[in-house]
Amino acid sequence: MLKLAIYGKGGIGKSTVTSNLAAAFARLGKKVIQIGCDPKADSTINLLGGDPVIPVMNFLREHDREPERIEEIAKTGFGGVLCIETGGPTPGLGCAGRGIITTFSLLADLRLFEQYKPDVVLYDVLGDVVCGGFAAPIREGYASQVLIVTSGEKMALYAANNINSAVHNFEDRGYAAVRGVVLNRRAVEREEEKVRAFADANGLPIVADIPRSNDIIRYEDMGKTVVEGDPDLDVSKRFLALAQLLLNEEKASA
Amino acid sequence: MKQIARIISIHAADTSGVCSMLYELGGMVVVHDASGCNSTYSTHDEPRWYRQDSMIYISALTEADAILGNDEKLIADVTAAAKDLAPNFIALCGAPVPLLAGTDFPAIAAEIEARTGIPAFGLHTSGMRSYLAGASEALEAVVERFCAERLPRTGVPSANIIGATPLDFSVNGAIESIIKWLNGAGFELVSCMAMGSTPDDIRRASAAHVNLAVSSCGIATAELLRKRFGTPWVAGVPVGERFPAMLASALKTAAETGECALPCADRDASGEGKKIAIPGESVFSGSLARAIELDTGVPCRVLCPLEAEDRLLAPGDLRIFDEDAAAAAFAEASGVIADPMYAPVCPPDVPFFRLPHEAFSGRCYRKESLNLIDRPLPWRL
Numbered sequence: 027m028l029k030l031a032i033y034g035k036g037g038i039g040k041s042t043v044t045s046n047l048a049a050a051f052a053r054l055g056k057k058v059i060q061i062g063c064d065p066k067a068d069s070t071i072n073l074l075g076g077d078p079v080i081p082v083m084n085f086l087r088e089h090d091r092e093p094e095r096i097e098e099i100a101k102t103g104f105g106g107v108l109c110i111e112t113g114g115p116t117p118g119l120g121c122a123g124r125g126i127i128t129t130f131s132l133l134a135d136l137r138l139f140e141q142y143k144p145d146v147v148l149y150d151v152l153g154d155v156v157c158g159g160f161a162a163p164i165r166e167g168y169a170s171q172v173l174i175v176t177s178g179e180k181m182a183l184y185a186a187n188n189i190n191s192a193v194h195n196f197e198d199r200g201y202a203a204v205r206g207v208v209l210n211r212r213a214v215e216r217e218e219e220k221v222r223a224f225a226d227a228n229g230l231p232i233v234a235d236i237p238r239s240n241d242i243i244r245y246e247d248m249g250k251t252v253v254e255g256d257p258d259l260d261v262s263k264r265f266l267a268l269a270q271l272l273l274n275e276e277k278a279s280a
Numbered sequence: 281m282k283q284i285a286r287i288i289s290i291h292a293a294d295t296s297g298v299c300s301m302l303y304e305l306g307g308m309v310v311v312h313d314a315s316g317c318n319s320t321y322s323t324h325d326e327p328r329w330y331r332q333d334s335m336i337y338i339s340a341l342t343e344a345d346a347i348l349g350n351d352e353k354l355i356a357d358v359t360a361a362a363k364d365l366a367p368n369f370i371a372l373c374g375a376p377v378p379l380l381a382g383t384d385f386p387a388i389a390a391e392i393e394a395r396t397g398i399p400a401f402g403l404h405t406s407g408m409r410s411y412l413a414g415a416s417e418a419l420e421a422v423v424e425r426f427c428a429e430r431l432p433r434t435g436v437p438s439a440n441i442i443g444a445t446p447l448d449f450s451v452n453g454a455i456e457s458i459i460k461w462l463n464g465a466g467f468e469l470v471s472c473m474a475m476g477s478t479p480d481d482i483r484r485a486s487a488a489h490v491n492l493a494v495s496s497c498g499i500a501t502a503e504l505l506r507k508r509f510g511t512p513w514v515a516g517v518p519v520g521e522r523f524p525a526m527l528a529s530a531l532k533t534a535a536e537t538g539e540c541a542l543p544c545a546d547r548d549a550s551g552e553g554k555k556i557a558i559p560g561e562s563v564f565s566g567s568l569a570r571a572i573e574l575d576t577g578v579p580c581r582v583l584c585p586l587e588a589e590d591r592l593l594a595p596g597d598l599r600i601f602d603e604d605a606a607a608a609a610f611a612e613a614s615g616v617i618a619d620p621m622y623a624p625v626c627p628p629d630v631p632f633f634r635l636p637h638e639a640f641s642g643r644c645y646r647k648e649s650l651n652l653i654d655r656p657l658p659w660r661l
Contacts, residue, residue, distance in 0.1 A: 121380070123382060124380055124382060127382040157349065157382075158349060158381055158382035158383065158384070159382050161384075162382060165384055165387060166386065166387060196387070198390065198391045198394050199384070199387035199388070199390055199391055200387060200390055201387065
């Protein structure tokens with residue numbers, strides 16, 4: 027089972043990258059689960075035609091009980107991708123990080139992986155590793171690899187560096203390792219050069235270079251990923267190539 | 281009110297179960313909690329505290345440590361202490377504050393093991409489950425690490441006792457009585473997990489022909505040994521006069537056939553009419569119910585307020601989640617055999633027979649604790 031966590035600065039396009047990657051894995055015939063780990067709970071919306079799944083935290087709040095079946099907190103989207111959102115507490119109250127841990131514990135109790143038997147699990151995680159909860163997706167048993175999404179913008183690279191350092195701090199704990207950088211272009215001057223400098227300084231490869239594309243926005247307006255909308259576009263092929271690369275690596279290591 | 285105890289006590293929490301199960305095994309147990317809480321886990325619930333050494337410690341977690349995620353302080357403190365104490369193993373367990381902070385104990389244990397070279401494991405205690413969950417996980421973790429070698433079976437029939445802690449059996453001679461009964465039934469004792477045996481005894485557990493789970497907290501370890509070495513297990517406690525012979529027979533059959541058995545749940549409490557209500561740990565209470573029915577013919581029903589697999593309960597037994605449910609079940613009973621702290625919710629016209637349970641009332645009634653092993657039961661029901 028390929029288990030990936032996608033981190034990056036807030037607003038950098040993690041959900042776009044993650045859901046396109048999920049769609050790409052699905053197009054390659056894989057059984058996929060995507061778990062959005064952000065209180066905004068909008069990670070999977072473009073896999074679901076714009077019709078969101080109820081986040082786990084909302085379920086707990088509305089029903090005052092824990093879900094008893096996976097179907098109560100999951101929806102199937104494009105290509106059979108099972109979509110789950112942790113959601114978050116009432117804004118300004120509670121603890122979002124704890125919410126992620128609670129959700130993971132619930133999913134374990136519901137035997138999600140044993141029941142669904144996915145080939146690929148993607149965790150789309152809020153901007154930065156701000157506390158223990160947001161590191162939960164990279165703990166042992168969850169993601170084994172981390173992808174860092176960044177553009178050439180200074181603050182995006184700053185966040186990427188923080189994330190890389192945080193993951194390194196957990197090296198002795200058997201946590202996930204950083205697999206590489208996804209360059210999500212923002213039309214920044216000398217963008218590739220800046221991102222490559224960061225990647226080289228940290229010994230990380232750039233595993234995908236996603237061009238700035240109006241097609242992504244066009245299909246998102248329709249509640250779709252661009253991989254679903256038109257897999258033959260160059261931008262879609264980039265996601266498909268990344269998915270294939272990761273699958274090939276997993277096959278080689280098995 | 282649901283899941284509320286306003287009048288009666290509640291059972292000791294998972295952390296107490298860990299401390300109790302690991303007390304005699306020469307390991308260092310570190311509870312990540314505020315300073316002073318050791319008396320809760322290891323004094324009030326622990327009859328061995330004042331006469332037998334142990335290595336149970338509190339990390340003295342502070343508010344700042346919790347907020348700042350100062351895991352390094354815990355790791356450094358435990359590493360330094362372990363170098364002085366040279367324990368057989370290090371067990372880390374949590375409490376409600378680490379639960380909320382999401383402390384990753386298995387990961388911290390891996391770091392400590394890497395630094396000290398001493399086997400270390402993190403346990404998922406939170407103070408939110410009962411002692412059985414903690415005791416079960418702790419014993420399973422020890423056996424998982426230390427009973428890896430398949431040893432030849434002993435020449436004579438032999439058994440391990442699994443799941444013994446003072447929380448269920450006090451320190452009143454009951455465990456010694458079980459060992460004596462086991463020997464009388466023709467079984468040599470390999471180890472008693474975890475009262476009165478050394479870590480080396482436990483390392484030899486795979487040499488036994490059969491395992492006797494005397495509490496539901498021993499079932500997971502018994503299952504681990506079954507999967508690893510094919511050793512069958514039997515669940516029950518030899519209480520009363522006639523049930524011990526039945527349990528001995530079940531042990532012999534299991535040793536011969538390799539099949540597991542649950543004589544403690546081989547009952548039927550679903551019939552009409554009033555019954556003696558026995559609230560408590562499922563294996564002990566089920567065994568007591570069976571013993572009473574065999575010795576006196578009086579029907580019994582187990583009320584289970586603790587974690588228990590369905591297979592440990594008999595038809596008609598009842599899971600109770602709060603004192604209202606206990607009171608309602610007592611009102612329908614012909615009598616109640618329970619810890620004295622249940623008495624306030626027992627109707628005055630229902631006879632109440634006192635059976636102290638340390639996991640429920642700690643040391644309050646320790647002097648009254650009863651050894652019911654392989655002997656006539658003390659009550660006129």
